[in-house]
Amino acid sequence: MTAINLKQLEQAKVEITHQIPQVSYASTAPELSDNTRYDFFSRVVPPDTYQAQAMVDIVKAMRWNYVSTVASEGNYGESGVDAFIQKSREDVRPLTDYTGERLGGQAGSSVKIKATVEVEEERAKTAAAAQHGTGMTGRLCKCGLCISQSVKIPREPRPGEFDKIIRRLSENPNARVVIIFANEDDIRRLLQAAKKANQTGHFIWVGSDSWGSKITPILNQEEMAEGAVTILPKRQSIKGFDRYFISRTLENNRRNIWFAEFWENNFQCKLSRHAVKKGSGIKKCTNHERIGKDSSYEQEGKVQFVIDAIYAMAHALHNMHKDLCPGKVGLCSKMDTINGTLLLKYIRNVNFTGIAGTPVVFNVNGDAPGRYEIYQYQITNNTTEYKIIGHWTDQLHLDTNEMQWPGGTQEVPLSICSQPCRPGQRKKTVKGIPCCWHCENCDGYQYQADTYTCKMCRFDLRPNENHTGCDPIPIVKLEWSSPWAVIPVLIAVLGIMATLFVVITFIRYNDTPIVKASGRELSYVLLTGIFLCYATTFLMISTPDVVICSLRRIFLGLGMSISYAALLTKTNRIYRIFEQGKMSVSAPRFISPASQLVITFSLISVQLLGVCIWFGVDPSQAIIDYEDQRTANPRMARGVLKCDISDLSLICLLGYSMLLMVTCTVYAIKTRGVPETFNEAKPIGFTMYTTCIVWLAFIPIFFGTSQSAEKMYIQTTTLTISVSLSASVSLGMLYMPKVYVVLFHPEQNVPKRKRSLKAVVTAATMSNKFNPKGGLRPNGEAKSELCESLETQDCVEGGEPCEGL
Numbered sequence: 001m002t003a004i005n006l007k008q009l010e011q012a013k014v015e016i017t018h019q020i021p022q023v024s025y026a027s028t029a030p031e032l033s034d035n036t037r038y039d040f041f042s043r044v045v046p047p048d049t050y051q052a053q054a055m056v057d058i059v060k061a062m063r064w065n066y067v068s069t070v071a072s073e074g075n076y077g078e079s080g081v082d083a084f085i086q087k088s089r090e091d092v093r094p095l096t097d098y099t100g101e102r103l104g105g106q107a108g109s110s111v112k113i114k115a116t117v118e119v120e121e122e123r124a125k126t127a128a129a130a131q132h133g134t135g136m137t138g139r140l141c142k143c144g145l146c147i148s149q150s151v152k153i154p155r156e157p158r159p160g161e162f163d164k165i166i167r168r169l170s171e172n173p174n175a176r177v178v179i180i181f182a183n184e185d186d187i188r189r190l191l192q193a194a195k196k197a198n199q200t201g202h203f204i205w206v207g208s209d210s211w212g213s214k215i216t217p218i219l220n221q222e223e224m225a226e227g228a229v230t231i232l233p234k235r236q237s238i239k240g241f242d243r244y245f246i247s248r249t250l251e252n253n254r255r256n257i258w259f260a261e262f263w264e265n266n267f268q269c270k271l272s273r274h275a276v277k278k279g280s281g282i283k284k285c286t287n288h289e290r291i292g293k294d295s296s297y298e299q300e301g302k303v304q305f306v307i308d309a310i311y312a313m314a315h316a317l318h319n320m321h322k323d324l325c326p327g328k329v330g331l332c333s334k335m336d337t338i339n340g341t342l343l344l345k346y347i348r349n350v351n352f353t354g355i356a357g358t359p360v361v362f363n364v365n366g367d368a369p370g371r372y373e374i375y376q377y378q379i380t381n382n383t384t385e386y387k388i389i390g391h392w393t394d395q396l397h398l399d400t401n402e403m404q405w406p407g408g409t410q411e412v413p414l415s416i417c418s419q420p421c422r423p424g425q426r427k428k429t430v431k432g433i434p435c436c437w438h439c440e441n442c443d444g445y446q447y448q449a450d451t452y453t454c455k456m457c458r459f460d461l462r463p464n465e466n467h468t469g470c471d472p473i474p475i476v477k478l479e480w481s482s483p484w485a486v487i488p489v490l491i492a493v494l495g496i497m498a499t500l501f502v503v504i505t506f507i508r509y510n511d512t513p514i515v516k517a518s519g520r521e522l523s524y525v526l527l528t529g530i531f532l533c534y535a536t537t538f539l540m541i542s543t544p545d546v547v548i549c550s551l552r553r554i555f556l557g558l559g560m561s562i563s564y565a566a567l568l569t570k571t572n573r574i575y576r577i578f579e580q581g582k583m584s585v586s587a588p589r590f591i592s593p594a595s596q597l598v599i600t601f602s603l604i605s606v607q608l609l610g611v612c613i614w615f616g617v618d619p620s621q622a623i624i625d626y627e628d629q630r631t632a633n634p635r636m637a638r639g640v641l642k643c644d645i646s647d648l649s650l651i652c653l654l655g656y657s658m659l660l661m662v663t664c665t666v667y668a669i670k671t672r673g674v675p676e677t678f679n680e681a682k683p684i685g686f687t688m689y690t691t692c693i694v695w696l697a698f699i700p701i702f703f704g705t706s707q708s709a710e711k712m713y714i715q716t717t718t719l720t721i722s723v724s725l726s727a728s729v730s731l732g733m734l735y736m737p738k739v740y741v742v743l744f745h746p747e748q749n750v751p752k753r754k755r756s757l758k759a760v761v762t763a764a765t766m767s768n769k770f771n772p773k774g775g776l777r778p779n780g781e782a783k784s785e786l787c788e789s790l791e792t793q794d795c796v797e798g799g800e801p802c803e804g805l
Helices: 002-017 048-061 075-090 117-125 161-169 184-196 239-246 259-267 303-324 340-348 483-508 513-517 520-541 546-583 593-617 647-673 681-704 711-734 736-744 757-770 778-791
Strands: 022-024 041-043 066-072 110-113 146-153 177-181 204-207 229-233 372-380 383-392 396-399 425-430 433-441 446-450 453-456 461-463 470-472 622-629 638-643
Touching: 022 303, 041 340, 048 075, 048 177, 048 204, 048 229, 048 372, 048 383, 048 396, 066 075, 066 161, 066 184, 075 146, 075 177, 146 161, 146 433, 161 184, 229 383, 303 340, 483 520, 483 711, 483 736, 513 520, 513 736, 520 546, 520 593, 520 711, 546 593, 546 622, 546 638, 546 647, 546 681, 546 711, 593 647, 622 711, 647 681, 681 711, 711 736
Parallel strands: 022 041, 066 146, 066 177, 177 204, 204 229
Antiparallel strands: 110 396, 229 372, 372 383, 383 396, 425 433, 446 453, 461 470, 622 638
């Protein structure tokens, strides 16, 4: 083929100079398609560009994307490889149109590749996104093919040249497929070198029409060629030519001056007696030899094209004669001198059925359509053959059931640079080699958006198991059955029961001295605050919504504000009474029950006013916080359903209550010198000290767990228990002793003799000054006496009745 192409190029240049049209039967060089340089050249065989396209389609149909090329030095080999590389880069087309399963011998698996632009556009629209699976329908390869090694065989190879080529081809073992545009001798020597390097079964050869279905290149090294896919222009054996040629002898074919030379070479004899040398082993021709009987005979593959080329010229001359010499036999004056340009026009316009039944036509460049048969060299039960496995006519048709690879397997061997990435991995292409890549995991909250890109999931989503998409993040909240909720609820239930028990007891014994001495109105207010503190636990555990979140804002701080407002009013009253008693016998102002209630509700109203302002500025709502439990491991990520109360807002909400608590503690410290028999100064003091300790422990626990995955549970439980403990401290230290006396020691719950306020305060003051323990009287006599004295109208100036301090 190489020699034919070279001779044809030189001849075409000469004939173009003289404007002599030429029709070739064998030249396939791509350069001859250049109509600007070889405009008088036509051919009945397809150019190598079609062959290269067919080979590209075969490679892509097999899903090979990493191949090597080998070319014989010269026009045929180098141009063929260049055409293959060019087509592989520009060809973005559907890999396969499968009618069966994946390549590998499944029933009905045939491959059909269309090369039209319309099909490419249609397939591009419907291309499957999946990279894995058995189906190949509509899959595109936008990256083309990549060349691992591109090797050129010199015209005169040095010793060891082919061994060197095999070593280069073996440098990248992933590139098993080798594209060959080489002459027969180079192919033969290349296979020998591969056999010498013990590469049997490693390389998959894809040969051009110079290999075709020839025996010579693979003789005695058949195992090296097993599985080779080769290509030949579609042709047909002409039986009439066989009958004619077999019947030729030296007598009936004297007109062919080269026939005698053929006869000598074919039968290994000499026609001349003098040419036979003794001992040479060459016999004298007898003229009784017969072609196909005394020698092997196989029709030359180009016979069909030779006949078609002759008929193409004949049809062109016939049509030209009909137009220029109508009705005349022989040449007319218009054809005495043939116009080459006019004859070329008639050649390019011929359209007839060739000797093999295929149409003979030329395109604008003088090229024939590409029609190829696809062969595979197979070894079955020690029988070798070139088996037709498909054909190519503008599109590829492969019968994969007929394909067989080294070792007799039907599984298509791989020839790829990099293994496909697993789901959830993106390809990071190696610079300059689009078929080679590294697989990188889409980690964290990333998902695989496409083959080459990882993207972050939306804030409310997390990647699925294999990071190929995003799923909604599960929503969690504090459940009633959770251990984090059971303990606070149990404490709250017990606290509410205890609070109701105290309230009922106080109501039942409302007019007894002990109840009166505790300050009934403020006691009921304080018990209401304690009850709300316990009830807040249920609001904190309930499923957040607008109503629940609104109630949390209102009652979380309200219960504590009521409790500490009442206690502050009590301690302030005690402090003012004893301070006033040191200076005057008159009672301080605003110590009556009504005044105390007004002061308490004034303090409480500040809390309510702050909450109302908060509602106006930022209406309450339930939110899903996806950042609270956005862990490093996406599988552990959760969205927390909660109220829109930040840690800062919570501090502000409880801040006023804590201010009341601290103020009350200050008054408790100031009244620590009051004899413990006088009213509730000491119990209130102990209550406030304990409460401060509870809340001092709460703060580091609450804010120290802000980064914990269990933040929602720990903080909610800590807050509810702290509030309940504060209420329990107040309830236990202020009211349980009274209930105990009322219920189990009624003999101590009796009125004592009355004295004036001055006498009571003076006695208490002097008792505290001279004998801190001297004020201890049985049954709390001084305490009850003071309170009862304050109840009488004449104990206080102005006649205003008062209850306990």
